[in-house]
Amino acid sequence: MTEFLLALFVFLFAHILPQIGDLRGKIISLTNRKTYIIGYSILSTVLLVWLISAALRAPKxxxxxxxxxxxxxxxxxxxxxxxxxxxxxxxxxxxxxxxxxxxxxxxxxxxxxxxxxxxxxxxxxxxxxxxxxxxxxxxxxxxxxxxxxxxxxxxxxxxxxxxxxxxxxxxxxxxxxxxxxxxxxxxxxxxxxxxxxxxxxxxxxxxxxxxxxxxxxxxxxxxx
Known part of the structure; x- marks a missing residue:
């Protein structure tokens, strides 16, 4: 359950962080919107896979x-x-x-x-x-x-x-x-x-x- 709770926290934090201080907008201004979307989509997918796999391994x-x-x-x-x-x-x-x-x-x-x-x-x-x-x-x-x-x-x-x-x-x-x-x-x-x-x-x-x-x-x- 510890791994699941950690994965859940990281997943939620990764989706909240870009909104703090308009971090999303700042990253896009330094790169471009397409790069940000691709990178963030890959990160979200990886974290979601980890979260689901951690849930499958959690105590029943x-x-x-x-x-x-x-x-x-x-x-x-x-x-x-x-x-x-x-x-x-x-x-x-x-x-x-x-x-x-x-x-x-x-x-x-x-x-x-x-x-x-x-x-x-x-x-x-x-x-x-x-x-x-x-x-x-x-x-x-x-x-x-x-x-x-x-x-x-x-x-x-x-x-x-x-x-x-x-x-x-x-x-x-x-x-x-x-x-x-x-x-x-x-x-x-x-x-x-x-x-x-x-x-x-x-x-x-x-x-x-x-x-x-x-x-x-x-x-x-x-x-x-």
């Missing part, structure tokens, strides 16, 4: 066990999560976590952003919630519970800070993606790229599902 205190019903629910949530992540990763998004920056493309081809402001963070939250309902061990409940809270707090923080970090004109322009009724927003979302992203997300989900047993040690398909 089980409060509930997975069953075919909860596994099916988790698999459905994960399908949505992976597709959302792919869609969010492939669209520029000035209002949330994004791997790309292109205001013109964001406004002309918003895709999923007309329906979900924070697709990558929502995907992360769905991933955490899906794993809470099938992992009744104390370490896993703590791990994924904190990840879920981290996602919710992240969205709330971005909703607050983006309004001040963007210029008034840029912020209002970005909000136009979400204008109109649900039907109007859905029609704007369903462009050609949307369907490509959907297929990529579904293929990636199947790859993750079939690799889960070999990589993580737990095979969801074994419940069927």
């Amino acid at each position: 205190t089980v409060y509930y066990a997975a069953d075919p019903t909860t596994v099916r629910i988790a698999m459905g949530l994960m399908l949505v999560a992976v597709i959302l992540f792919v869609m969010g990763a492939m669209r520029p998004n000035s209002l949330s976590v994004s791997f790309r920056r292109n205001i013109d493309m964001e406004n002309k081809k918003p895709g999923i952003l007309t329906l979900v402001r924070h697709p990558i963070i929502v995907a992360f939250g769905l991933w955490a919630f899906a794993h809470i309902i099938v992992n009744g061990e104390l370490a896993n409940i703590l791990l994924f519970g904190i990840m879920l809270a981290f996602s919710v707090l992240g969205m709330l923080r971005l909703n607050k800070t983006k309004a001040t970090k963007l210029s008034a004109a840029a912020y209002q322009q970005a909000l136009q993606k979400e204008a109109g009724s649900f039907g109007q927003r859905l029609r704007r979302a369903l462009d050609g790229q949307f369907w490509i992203e959907l297929v990529i997300g579904a293929v990636l989900y199947m790859a993750i599902l079939h690799a889960h047993g070999a990589v993580i040690g737990v095979d969801p398909l074994a419940y069927f």
Whole structure:
């Protein structure tokens, strides 16, 4: 449990530190945004792998066990999560976590952003919630519970800070993606790229599902 708590502390600290004194902005000014995103993504992935592996090695205190019903629910949530992540990763998004920056493309081809402001963070939250309902061990409940809270707090923080970090004109322009009724927003979302992203997300989900047993040690398909 000591290693798990240490990994959890390091993971959370690594995500809080860039916001202290605008360290993120200072690093970007010294390098560039692309370099920062790539470096930070690699660091986050390494820390997440360590955190999950530490949770798997932690002492087992089980409060509930997975069953075919909860596994099916988790698999459905994960399908949505992976597709959302792919869609969010492939669209520029000035209002949330994004791997790309292109205001013109964001406004002309918003895709999923007309329906979900924070697709990558929502995907992360769905991933955490899906794993809470099938992992009744104390370490896993703590791990994924904190990840879920981290996602919710992240969205709330971005909703607050983006309004001040963007210029008034840029912020209002970005909000136009979400204008109109649900039907109007859905029609704007369903462009050609949307369907490509959907297929990529579904293929990636199947790859993750079939690799889960070999990589993580737990095979969801074994419940069927």
